[in-house]
Amino acid sequence: AELFDKELYADDDIAGIVTGLAWTQVGGEILLIESSLSRGKGTLTLSGQLGDVMKESAITALSYLKAHADDLGIDYRIFNHYDLHIHIPAGAVPKDGPSAGITMLTSMASIYTQRRVRPYLAMTGEVTLRGKVLPVGGIKEKILAANRAGIKEVILCSKNRKDIEEINQTYIKDLTFHYVDTVDQVLETALLPGQVGKPMKFIFPEERDSQREREVERAY
Amino acid sequence: AELFDKELYADDDIAGIVTGLAWTQVGGEILLIESSLSRGKGTLTLSGQLGDVMKESAITALSYLKAHADDLGIDYRIFNHYDLHIHIPAGAVPKDGPSAGITMLTSMASIYTQRRVRPYLAMTGEVTLRGKVLPVGGIKEKILAANRAGIKEVILCSKNRKDIEEINQTYIKDLTFHYVDTVDQVLETALLPGQVGKPMKFIFPEERDSQREREVERAY
Amino acid sequence: AELFDKELYADDDIAGIVTGLAWTQVGGEILLIESSLSRGKGTLTLSGQLGDVMKESAITALSYLKAHADDLGIDYRIFNHYDLHIHIPAGAVPKDGPSAGITMLTSMASIYTQRRVRPYLAMTGEVTLRGKVLPVGGIKEKILAANRAGIKEVILCSKNRKDIEEINQTYIKDLTFHYVDTVDQVLETALLPGQVGKPMKFIFPEERDSQREREVERAY
Amino acid sequence: AELFDKELYADDDIAGIVTGLAWTQVGGEILLIESSLSRGKGTLTLSGQLGDVMKESAITALSYLKAHADDLGIDYRIFNHYDLHIHIPAGAVPKDGPSAGITMLTSMASIYTQRRVRPYLAMTGEVTLRGKVLPVGGIKEKILAANRAGIKEVILCSKNRKDIEEINQTYIKDLTFHYVDTVDQVLETALLPGQVGKPMKFIFPEERDSQREREVERAY
Amino acid sequence: AELFDKELYADDDIAGIVTGLAWTQVGGEILLIESSLSRGKGTLTLSGQLGDVMKESAITALSYLKAHADDLGIDYRIFNHYDLHIHIPAGAVPKDGPSAGITMLTSMASIYTQRRVRPYLAMTGEVTLRGKVLPVGGIKEKILAANRAGIKEVILCSKNRKDIEEINQTYIKDLTFHYVDTVDQVLETALLPGQVGKPMKFIFPEERDSQREREVERAY
Amino acid sequence: AELFDKELYADDDIAGIVTGLAWTQVGGEILLIESSLSRGKGTLTLSGQLGDVMKESAITALSYLKAHADDLGIDYRIFNHYDLHIHIPAGAVPKDGPSAGITMLTSMASIYTQRRVRPYLAMTGEVTLRGKVLPVGGIKEKILAANRAGIKEVILCSKNRKDIEEINQTYIKDLTFHYVDTVDQVLETALLPGQVGKPMKFIFPEERDSQREREVERAY
Ligand SMILES: [Ca+2]
Ligand SMILES: [Ca+2]
Ligand SMILES: [Ca+2]
Ligand SMILES: [Ca+2]
Ligand SMILES: [Ca+2]
Ligand SMILES: [Ca+2]
């Protein structure tokens, strides 16, 4: 089963769809990360035959977003009143490794903010809990695959710059590279300012007035 | 144990019964997907010796339906106040793979909307979280089995069209093929406009008036 | 450990005890299915060293009963306020396969309705979620064992009729066969109209009046 | 580690301590079943390296008691507001098999009713959900071990009578045998009419008056 | 990693620290049992690479304390409103067996009552649910290790007295032995009457007055 | 994937980031411990492919902090209303052993108090539940790695002093060693008095006044 195909890019007005470059059993490959929110109690579902390391990457990315919700303009109540599902097709291909970390984080940030994702963009990099981006392996194979798939821009950790410089430049003359060190830089590049055409409307149960008013924000 | 038999088609006035074409240990086969709802708290039960990939397909299909409930005219409260059970006979035959994705999704959509399923229809295709339909393998064997079983129409991913064109056309002259790229197209073909003869009546606990009135729908 | 003995039939005034014909490690055998209800929160307990397929059969049977509770005259609140335990002696003998499906369903229907089970009756057949009865294997060995145990009537799937016709009729001249295609037919044959002598009295916590009155039943 | 020793009998004024005859890795042996109740939410804890079959026996015994609580004079609220722990020393010896079923049931019945257990009594037999007692194996070895340990009376399934008759009677002339077919007969023999000297006092949270009064007991 | 060292004894004013003699992969050894309470919901956490038998010992010890809380002067609400953590350093050394039973029970009793533990005391013995102390193995090796570590008093099951008598008395002339049969005797020896210098103050949420007053204590 | 790099030190104004010296599959290595808090219900998440012993170390460290929250000036409500996530990059490298115990504890203490961590500091040592620091192995390799990475101060258990004295002093002339026996000493050295520049503001739901006022603190 092919993991990816070009016309999927046409759908660039849906939040939460981001192109990643990760390892599969057949080497570095392009793959799509899909995020979906539905009313619930804040559970996280991961599907697509993800391995343990990839699952931990998703959990780490979500913790980062929760800890920085205010900075990103995410209403914290979404985390409590909506379930998040992340799926990576094709569902039968086992996938693992930490290199989809920034892609999953971008997908989550897009679905929670309903902001559009820059089209023809792919990315690869490990994410840490405090928002650092770490370098990953298999860069050459991933970049060549991205090129074949019609990708135009790629986000990489700045420590992977040397891997790009080792590639024959004629193969990658159509690609623009964005080298980053932090998640903040990833999101600035990957998320467009505006929301998708029909943004999801979030509904929350009204909390008891008496309780909310008494809720006090105090410095620790 | 035979997985399927023709007279089962007579029962076309029950919601949630859809014919799939999926892989089993003995190759591509026709099988029936059954969905059932009963009052509960929204748990999902899967039975019939389904493998991990098939279970993830079911979860992905359910997430899609939850995220698009309004478009499909499904009252969201059903997800919270009814338990969904999906069973695929025969119960002792192990089944796996993503190709039952659109069939399970159609079965769920039928049971939640109580709409009738088009008779003599079968389908095969992987579903993604954003509603894309992906091609699957084993098409030739599945189609021949469908033909033998009296199936008249088949839904496939448009990327599987080439697999159909390779089959000797005399074997499939009685079959009509519907090629699709999205779940929306699957449901338009598979679900008839009307409900089954005795549609299930959904009962919900009345939510506290004060709370519901104050519940505000606001754009994010 | 012998699985079954004749004098156990004397106890035909207890709800929930039904004679099945299923596979064990030593081939087809007669066995007793026991169901018990006690006040709780609706949990299902299965014991007697049941395998995965047999457990799924029990869950499928229970879902069928829940979805058709009204048709069978079962007060839905029992499912929420009573725990169901199904045990199949002997407890040390591993048991598996789907052929006890209709027997477990009949046992559950009897305990929930407190109706008596027809005496000297045995049955074997797989059950599906929409109430179809599927044929099972090992019919000859099961029937001979039933005959030796003093069984007088047997319920089978109509598709197993050919297996009966292949048996030397002198061995089964004392047996009456009921061929069925649906669970409805099983229950019509297996459950007597009256309740057991001392039917269990179900107690429910009174729901808050205000809430119940406002509970509205509306067609979907 | 020896499983049992004689002076332990001196403590016959504690509820919930019953002598069983069960299988261990070193053959049939005498062992003590201990039950303990503490305020909680009705959880069941089993310890002493019990195997799966033995655990299912304990669960089956508990379900029987719950379903027959009224007959045994057990206030049903105990099951909801007290945790039950069953421990079988020595804690490092693996134990399995169904033959401790009636012993565990008697231990539970004693702790829930606080009635005394007949001293110098041992028992072995499988229990079913509807209260039948089934025969078990290893009778000869178990009985000889009971005799050496100073046991004076033994409860067995009536179907194990033949196993006793095959034992050289000079070895068992000091033992009285009680042959039973039902759990009712076990408890009539094993539980003395009076409670232990310092019976546990059960405390329940007072349920809301308004709710309890409206609670209606109605025949189904 | 050494499991134990002498100067740790200086800290005899902390509740919940008790010296045990248990088996590890390198034979009988001295080890420290640490208990800690923190506000929570009554969960039990065990750490230090404990095996299944040792975990069951801890659970059995806790059940004993809960069932005898009144006798020991423990406010029952602590069990519901505080989490108990038992840790046995060194954290990387696997430990198993039932012989730490009375040590863990003493540690728990100390932390729940905040009573001081007798200094220079060690112990070994299995505990049962009704408070009996059972003999354990490896006594000679454990006692010699205790002597080397500066231990002055040892609690043992009376059935282990014979193991002490077989040791060359010159090796153990500085040790005092306390032989016991019950947990009550263990605690009388091990716990000093007074509390530690800065006893933990337990805080409970005030229960609703109306409810507590109506709470009735009645004999069963 | 390299586990560590020097410029990461520049970020010394984020709470919860502490440098540890622990074992990985390729020997002793420097690694970063990251802690993150987000509003929730007090769950603990651990990621970074941590082994069982390392997970138990984290749980033990958290229990210590909970039991000594008042001493450390931590509002106890944070434990109930915030989720803690600890991640150790690189996420694909398996890590185990108890030697990260004091590092994880320091990271937690920093995130809960929002106090700054001393820059250019690393540490290694096992932690026990009562706050003792135990010696660990691999000291020489860990120290040489710390030196290469630009670390200036190291916290070690006083029992590891002898391991330092065996190292050629020319290799470690730029390092300052802090030998400790207790967690209190670790935190006094590792945490600076002031908070980070933008300390996290903790928000708690206002508890019902009536309840809080009646909450009584009483000595046990
Ligand atoms: Ca930031
Ligand atoms: Ca990777
Ligand atoms: Ca749509
Ligand atoms: Ca497939
Ligand atoms: Ca029907
Ligand atoms: Ca079968």
Ligand SMILES: [Ca+2]
């Ligand atoms: Ca009875």
Ligand SMILES: [Ca+2]
């Ligand atoms: Ca047995």
Ligand SMILES: [Ca+2]
């Ligand atoms: Ca006592």
Ligand SMILES: [Ca+2]
């Ligand atoms: Ca031991």
Ligand SMILES: [Ca+2]
């Ligand atoms: Ca302290």
Ligand SMILES: [Ca+2]
């Ligand atoms: Ca280590």
